[in-house]
Amino acid sequence: MIRKAVIPAAGLGTRFLPATKSMPKEMLPIIDIPTIQYVVQEAVDSGIEDILIISGKGKRAIEDHFDRNFELEARLEEKEDQAWHTEMRRLADMANIHFVRQKEANGLGDAIYYARHHVGDEPFAVLLGDTIMDSVIPVTQQLMDTYEQYGGSVIAVEEVPNDKVNRYGIVGGTSLSDTIMELSTLIEKPALGTAPSNLAIAGRYILTPDIFQCIEQTPKGKGGEIQLTDSMLLLLRRENIYAHRIEGQRHDIGNKLDFLKTTVEFALKRKEFAEPFRKFLEEILAK
Ligand code: G1P
Numbered sequence: 001m002i003r004k005a006v007i008p009a010a011g012l013g014t015r016f017l018p019a020t021k022s023m024p025k026e027m028l029p030i031i032d033i034p035t036i037q038y039v040v041q042e043a044v045d046s047g048i049e050d051i052l053i054i055s056g057k058g059k060r061a062i063e064d065h066f067d068r069n070f071e072l073e074a075r076l077e078e079k080e081d082q083a084w085h086t087e088m089r090r091l092a093d094m095a096n097i098h099f100v101r102q103k104e105a106n107g108l109g110d111a112i113y114y115a116r117h118h119v120g121d122e123p124f125a126v127l128l129g130d131t132i133m134d135s136v137i138p139v140t141q142q143l144m145d146t147y148e149q150y151g152g153s154v155i156a157v158e159e160v161p162n163d164k165v166n167r168y169g170i171v172g173g174t175s176l177s178d179t180i181m182e183l184s185t186l187i188e189k190p191a192l193g194t195a196p197s198n199l200a201i202a203g204r205y206i207l208t209p210d211i212f213q214c215i216e217q218t219p220k221g222k223g224g225e226i227q228l229t230d231s232m233l234l235l236l237r238r239e240n241i242y243a244h245r246i247e248g249q250r251h252d253i254g255n256k257l258d259f260l261k262t263t264v265e266f267a268l269k270r271k272e273f274a275e276p277f278r279k280f281l282e283e284i285l286a287k
Pocket residue numbers: 108128131167168169170188200201202203227228229252
């Protein structure tokens with residue numbers, strides 16, 4: 001059973017400057033909900049209540065977001081704004097959220113290594129803090145189901161165009177079914193024309209605790225950072241790893257164009273905005 005989730009949220013957010021100079025990219029809101037709240041909600045919806053967020057310099061707003069704010073609660077109570085009062089309490093109580101700070105930006109593998117004491121000797125979920133999944137069944141739940149069935153680490157993957165494989169971790173292996181593949185290799189951001197497939201690592205993982213020893217043995221990789229993909233390649237020498245093609249849509253909020261698209265898509269799905277927003281879009285597109 002998977003009881004713990006780790007959410008790395010320590011990256012510098014250089015793809016979203018200048019907004020992320022003094023604000024964590026994980027706090028960029030899609031309409032009115034910060035990205036990381038969608039991510040925590042996915043873990044909670046998958047039945048996980050113990051969450052460790054790997055934060056870093058300049059990320060304090062994330063801690064405040066999931067903490068009580070007594071002054072705000074008192075003000076909402078005075079105004080008899082029961083709905084927002086209840087929502088603020090729910091937000092502070094939605095999970096048991098813990099924090100640890102990555103001291104230097106040394107890559108995703110290094111960030112996950114900070115979770116070793118909290119995770120201990122059990123398998124755990126990883127959800128990248130800048131990636132929102134839109135799906136009927138939470139993507140982490142989909143991976144947990146595959147973990148239950150196959151008993152090894154599971155990586156969420158999705159197909160990407162051949163000319164974009166160099167932006168992702170790419171997996172290769174043998175298909176066991178329409179959705180599951182047993183891996184034989186993984187490579188972080190392969191040069192075009194050298195990728196083993198066009199199945200990209202999509203920002204959600206179930207990892208066995210052996211990953212921590214593998215991270216210790218991982219040399220610096222792409223970008224001079226400790227890459228989680230390289231550590232998983234070491235893990236693959238010890239145990240089976242599976243890839244699970246996700247059912248759902250991935251939104252990478254750290255990318256400006258994706259952020260814009262996600263905002264529009266989510267606004268069109270929100271009851272209070274759907275109609276006037278659609279009308280507005282039609283008007284400006286007709287100009
Ligand atoms: C990270 C991972 C990569 C994965 C990607 C998904 O890369 O290292 O394997 O495909 O997230 O978003 P980053 O986007 O941090 O460069």
